[in-house]
Amino acid sequence: MTDYHEMWKELGMDIESHDTLCEVLPNAIGDVFLSQENRPKAMDFWDMVISEVHGIRPHELIEEQKKGRKVFGTFCVYVPDEVVIAADGIVTGLCGGSQFWVPAGEAVLPKSTCPLIKASVGARLGRTCPFFRIADMYVGETTCDGKKKAYEILGEDVPMHIMDVPQMKREKDIIRWKEEIAEFAEKVEEFTGNEITAEKLGESIRIINEKRKALARVFECRKSECLPISGRDALLMMQISFFDDPVRCAEMCNRLADELEERISNGVSVVPAGTKRILLTGTPLAVPNWKLHNIIETSGAAVVCEEMCTGTRYFENLVDESKTTLDEQFMALSERYMKTNCACFTPNTGRIDDIQRMVKEYKVDGVIDCNLKFCCLYDTEKYSVSRALKNEGVPVLSLETDYTDTDAEQLRTRIGAFVEMLNA
Amino acid sequence: MPEVMRHYILVDNNEQGMKLHRILDEDGVENRIAPVPQSIQGEYPCGMSVMIGDGLLDKAVASIGRHGAEYYKIVSVEVPFMPNRDRYC
DSSP states (O other): OOOTHHHHHHTTOOHHHHHHHHHHHHHHHIIIIITOSSOOGGGHHHHHHHHTTTTHHHHHHHHHHHTTOOEEEEOOTTSOHHHHHHTTOEEEOOOOOOGGGHHHHHTTSOTTSOHHHHHHHHHHHTTOOHHHHHOSEEEEEOSOHHHHHHHHHHTTSSOEEEEOOOSSOSHHHHHHHHHHHHHHHHHHHHHHOOOOOHHHHHHHHHHHHHHHHHHHHHHHHHTSSSOOSOHHHHHHHHHHHTTSOHHHHHHHHHHHHHHHHHHHHTTOOSSOTTOEEEEEEESOOOTTOOHHHHHHHTTTEEEEEEESTTTHHHHSSOOOTTOOSHHHHHHHHHHHHTTSOOTTSSSOHHHHHHHHHHHHHTTOSEEEEEEETTOHHHHHHHHHHHHHHHHTTOOEEEEEEOSOSTTHHHHHHHHHHHHHHHHO | OOOOEEEEEEOSSHHHHHHHHHHHHHTTOOOEEEEOOGGGTTTSOSSEEEEEETTOHHHHHHHHHHHTOOOSEEEEEEOOOOTTSOOOO
16 A cells, blocks of 8 residues: 655654544545435546545655646635646645644634634644645735734745735726735746746646536536435535646546436436435635535535535636737736635625525525634625525525534534425 | 455555456446455555455456456455444544
8 A cells, every 4th residue: 555654754744643633534534425325327436536635745845846837836716827827837726624733723823713714834843744845935925814814823934925816896996906916927937937938828828717617517407406416415516626737637527427418318416305405605615625515415415516616606607718918817817716706805795696696507495504613704795695585485594613512512503404394 | 234245356556456457347346446454454555455345245246357467465354344433544
């Protein structure tokens, strides 16, 4: 068997502590994923990746670094992968979805920080995430105050570039974001030693658009009344897409979509007819955060869509591929990324429009709006999301949670009651 | 929940594991990629394995033999999958 301990040791990881994470993962994967009946065969790729989530991809990244390529670790869907890839760099997500990392984060951050940020900082400082160890540069962004302060700590011993995300979406903000992207491109060129040409950027725009289209194909299948994939499996696919090579990601998602389309035409569903369909909206669910999906789907409902960064916000809207100069391409990138509706913007009515549209597209019976604890932005938006949905007669349940298991029973009670109400 | 016997085919690396997975698929032996279970991680490193359900071991072994497929070891373990356990990572 491949033993990654030597690789982790060379990365300077805390092996003993990391082994305790390795110990709990198989049970969680078994309970959440392998307990399901009638899963698509094409999930085998993601089963393999998650089984060796800190082995396979980190090993690939290290091999690419040996060839002189640089790895950029990112935290947010606003960072344009296209720019990094155009300079022959590699983009990877970073760890941040487990309670395992939270205590090490709380050692330096206030406890009243969201678990995603605490886990990210804990994963870095505790030396228990290979991706944090491998990344040559971290790319942060100003999407919330907690992250801004965390980046000051994370940037102490690894090069860090921060992109200043506008807080509004006026024309001048889109131009400002374009300038921010152009500045990021200069930084990436300098760091990699590779020039970004219009030709290279055009190709990387095409690559990432293909990845978006492939993810969208899978989500398109989730709109079917004959539901060919569980929310848990779709979430796993989405979570891994932040770490994978984009070309392979598109290939695997298209392979999955082929099977799902066939399942739909053959009437193969993973749930009984009449199972209530849930749209989940709110803060991101970084791997291995599977709690909400598992509770919802073992409470008699199915998650058919995630309006979140680990969901539709990641792939909706393509970048215009027709532009031929860098200046035009940076603008095209800005226009696409500024269509993403995050609670860091004011106003953010576009998110409500998105949710209302998706309720119809995905034939949703009820919406669960959930934020991670201490995420003031998404917590505040619950009011307007809930009001808009209720005005349209769409049942909505607002929740708040973190990465601990301690509220699972309470969540089961509330979600169970919500599903029961939908069934009434 | 009663414990269920499952057989885990341990492999040298993920390429070998995926090849074995495809061979078993082709021969109609139901199998899934699964992490090496926690209960045997002291003896073997963590990583992927090919999991088959109880009652399919003979078919799997025959398929492996027919194709001369490579693997490291087969370990049989009682592993309960409990979707309502609510023990996450």
